[in-house]
Amino acid sequence: MARIGIIGATGMAGSALYKEAIERGHEVTALARNGAKTRQLLGPDASITEKDAFALSREDLAGFDVVVDAFATTPDKAYLHIDLAAKLIALLRETTSPRLVFITGAGSLMTGGDDHLLVEDMQRNPNMGAFISIPESQLKELEFLRGVDNVNWVSVSPGMTFQAGPKKTSLLGKDTLLQNTRGESLTSSGTMAVAILDEIEGPKHSQERFTAIDA
Amino acid sequence: MARIGIIGATGMAGSALYKEAIERGHEVTALARNGAKTRQLLGPDASITEKDAFALSREDLAGFDVVVDAFATTPDKAYLHIDLAAKLIALLRETTSPRLVFITGAGSLMTGGDDHLLVEDMQRNPNMGAFISIPESQLKELEFLRGVDNVNWVSVSPGMTFQAGPKKTSLLGKDTLLQNTRGESLTSSGTMAVAILDEIEGPKHSQERFTAIDA
Numbered sequence: 001m002a003r004i005g006i007i008g009a010t011g012m013a014g015s016a017l018y019k020e021a022i023e024r025g026h027e028v029t030a031l032a033r034n035g036a037k038t039r040q041l042l043g044p045d046a047s048i049t050e051k052d053a054f055a056l057s058r059e060d061l062a063g064f065d066v067v068v069d070a071f072a073t074t075p076d077k078a079y080l081h082i083d084l085a086a087k088l089i090a091l092l093r094e095t096t097s098p099r100l101v102f103i104t105g106a107g108s109l110m111t112g113g114d115d116h117l118l119v120e121d122m123q124r125n126p127n128m129g130a131f132i133s134i135p136e137s138q139l140k141e142l143e144f145l146r147g148v149d150n151v152n153w154v155s156v157s158p159g160m161t162f163q164a165g166p167k168k169t170s171l172l173g174k175d176t177l178l179q180n181t182r183g184e185s186l187t188s189s190g191t192m193a194v195a196i197l198d199e200i201e202g203p204k205h206s207q208e209r210f211t212a213i214d215a
Numbered sequence: 216m217a218r219i220g221i222i223g224a225t226g227m228a229g230s231a232l233y234k235e236a237i238e239r240g241h242e243v244t245a246l247a248r249n250g251a252k253t254r255q256l257l258g259p260d261a262s263i264t265e266k267d268a269f270a271l272s273r274e275d276l277a278g279f280d281v282v283v284d285a286f287a288t289t290p291d292k293a294y295l296h297i298d299l300a301a302k303l304i305a306l307l308r309e310t311t312s313p314r315l316v317f318i319t320g321a322g323s324l325m326t327g328g329d330d331h332l333l334v335e336d337m338q339r340n341p342n343m344g345a346f347i348s349i350p351e352s353q354l355k356e357l358e359f360l361r362g363v364d365n366v367n368w369v370s371v372s373p374g375m376t377f378q379a380g381p382k383k384t385s386l387l388g389k390d391t392l393l394q395n396t397r398g399e400s401l402t403s404s405g406t407m408a409v410a411i412l413d414e415i416e417g418p419k420h421s422q423e424r425f426t427a428i429d430a
Contacts, residue, residue, distance in 0.1 A: 086301035
């Protein structure tokens with residue numbers, strides 16, 4: 001049983017993670033800006049610490065074995081992905097616990113026979129519009145994390161499409177965008193939750209990113 | 216006349232900068248952890264805000280036109296260069312003022328006919344020992360800053376040697392390590408102060424790094 005704090009527990013990824021963690025018997029706390037909204041979503045028994053993620057202190061994190069950053073935001077505030085990661089890292093320098101788990105988008109994965117990043121394809125796609133700032137910021141976030149060698153962190157990227165849905169059998173990889181045998185590159189929020197909880201219960205990655213998709 | 220805040224005003228770079236800024240008639244405030252020590256060094260008339268740099272708020276910075284990060288630390292805490300830059304950037308997202316000026320080491324400059332970074336030579340130099348963490352962290356700091364497009368920042372790197380001393384005539388460059396006509400690559404703290412004040416009074420660089428050495 002692990003004590004797990006979740007930032008962004010009301011979001012698509014965070015709420016699936018919360019559910020999976022509770023089902024597995026972990027002691028889960030939602031670190032949420034809006035306690036009432038969070039309680040409405042997670043139920044009357046949920047353990048909630050009402051605090052803006054950017055106001056979290058070292059003491060707020062000290063009681064957890066793992067803190068998952070499942071923060072999500074709008075394209076005009078995409079830089080907050082970077083700033084929150086930098087803040088959490090700064091709070092935990094020179095520690096090994098809590099472990100930090102980040103959900104970093106698919107844009108930072110290699111594709112096309114590993115000759116470029118998926119975000120470069122996205123940048124050429126006119127349909128991305130303002131949303132391009134999200135994968136661009138999550139790439140910067142991962143680049144920042146890759147320079148951090150004195151905090152216990154790991155990050156997980158979904159496939160090309162990341163959407164709400166029940167957990168499926170999964171395929172796991174490291175830095176290359178995965179496809180299943182039907183040519184799909186999709187990660188359901190349930191599959192992401194399983195990938196994160198499996199990694200929490202049996203760590204296989206340290207200070208690196210891995211990826212999970214629906215088989 | 217600019218309102219200039221200096222983080223690290225008691226250090227080698229910061230104290231030279233403080234002196235040059237006062238001589239030029241700017242309104243200068245030292246943002247310092249230890250007010251008494253800072254007053255002892257800068258004199259009874261110095262304007263001092265006693266606050267740890269990592270506790271600075273958006274409000275603390277709001278009254279300045281420019282904030283210079285001349286923070287210095289020991290090799291075992293070198294990561295604080297990155298964390299402080301990330302903190303200052305996070306405080307000032309989506310603003311154009313105050314302008315942030317960072318002193319980033321020479322390690323991030325190109326050398327050897329622009330085919331590698333100086334820090335790579337330093338990494339091969341056994342005499343660097345634990346001190347390698349400083350240029351490595353300042354490189355990560357600059358890489359982080361280069362991803363920031365919604366804050367008014369600039370950074371300055373010295374030459375190979377950065378040491379206390381009076382200002383000299385200077386040579387300016389951009390991303391390549393400079394040498395003077397005698398083959399020296401040295402920046403005195405006075406020359407660095409002049410380079411920063413000149414840039415504050417007449418901005419020539421935006422969201423990029425430049426370099427200055429003693430001619």
